[in-house]
Amino acid sequence: MYQERASRLDGAIVWTRTVTAEAAGPGPGPAPYPVLPDGCMDLLWIGGRLLVAGPDTRAYVPEGIAGLHCAGVRFAPGAAPALLGVPAHELRDRRVELADLWSPADVRGITARLAAAEDQAVALEDVALRRAAGSPPPDPLLRAVVGGLNAGRTVAATADAVGLGARQLHRRSLDAFGYGPKTLARVLRLQRALAFVRAGESFAAAALAAGCADQAHLARETRDLAGLTLGAYERAYAAPAKSETPQPSGSRTTA
Structure with missing residues (x-):
């Protein structure tokens, strides 16, 4: 549970x-x-x-x-x-x-x-x-980066909005997020799309609402980032599980 x-x-x-x-x-x-x-x-x-x-x-x-x-x-x-x-x-x-x-x-x-x-x-x-x-607060500029990318803006438009050059944004993104802004944009877009899938939207509608080019684009991103087909994701996460309630995006457990 x-x-x-x-x-x-x-x-x-x-x-x-x-x-x-x-x-x-x-x-x-x-x-x-x-x-x-x-x-x-x-x-x-x-x-x-x-x-x-x-x-x-x-x-x-x-x-x-x-x-x-x-x-x-x-x-x-x-x-x-x-x-x-x-x-x-x-x-x-x-x-x-x-x-x-x-x-x-x-x-x-x-x-x-x-x-x-x-x-x-x-x-x-x-x-x-x-x-x-007792720690420094998170950089508000990088919070704005997350907000821009999660709103579907391009990396270039997001960099311009926060006043950073492409190299600066990439370097600061590595420290803050673990990877560059392009990867972060893909991850956030996938999460948006899968939220639509969990809400019952069709794969095509979820893809367009999240900012993917089409359903095929979403299918490729789901395989690359989640290791699942869209159908497998829908069965595992959207349908009620028999013995355990699945988490929305996967809680980070490990041995």
């Missing part, structure tokens, strides 16, 4: 997921719902471990989580690097131990507090809030 809510941290989402053995499938195989690229990074609590999920450029299938209660704080695109203290591109397509980024002694103390907490999701959110209070 997957659940999420808005965080007390601006722009973030707090989520929880419990994967039953039935939902995970027989044996030690992967859980059925892949994590799809969304431009975000997550702070994770999984089976007593604290981890960070970097920005994805391809679908990620979590393994070894059957029977585990997972919690996470999913940060808005560009918001996590200042809080975590590491450029996003260093964590691209990776899941790493939080102790590799922060003081191991501090992480041991945080781990003990979360293990004793009645609600690990709330406790994890508190960790993020305390860390954010």
Whole structure:
């Protein structure tokens, strides 16, 4: 079962997921719902471990989580690097131990507090809030970049709107989002399109509404970024699951 809510941290989402053995499938195989690229990074609590999920450029299938209660704080695109203290591109397509980024002694103390907490999701959110209070705020210019690209503007038009040259925008995007603005635009467009699919729109209508050239364009992007056909996505995410409620874009769980 997957659940999420808005965080007390601006722009973030707090989520929880419990994967039953039935939902995970027989044996030690992967859980059925892949994590799809969304431009975000997550702070994770999984089976007593604290981890960070970097920005994805391809679908990620979590393994070894059957029977585990997972919690996470999913940060808005560009918001996590200042809080975590590491450029996003260093964590691209990776899941790493939080102790590799922060003081191991501090992480041991945080781990003990979360293990004793009645609600690990709330406790994890508190960790993020305390860390954010002592960290530089996210760059508002890069928030404007996300807004422009998510509105369907071209990379060139977005760069002009925020007053950056193409090279400057690319360099700052690597640090903030983990990849360049063209990749971020593709990821955000795919998420828009799949939201329309989940809402019941036809593939062709979803493609046009999200800014794709046509349904074939959306189908290619879904295969490239999500590792799924449109039909497979619709069956896995839009239809009610028998044993587990699927998450909208894939919570970032890992072994």
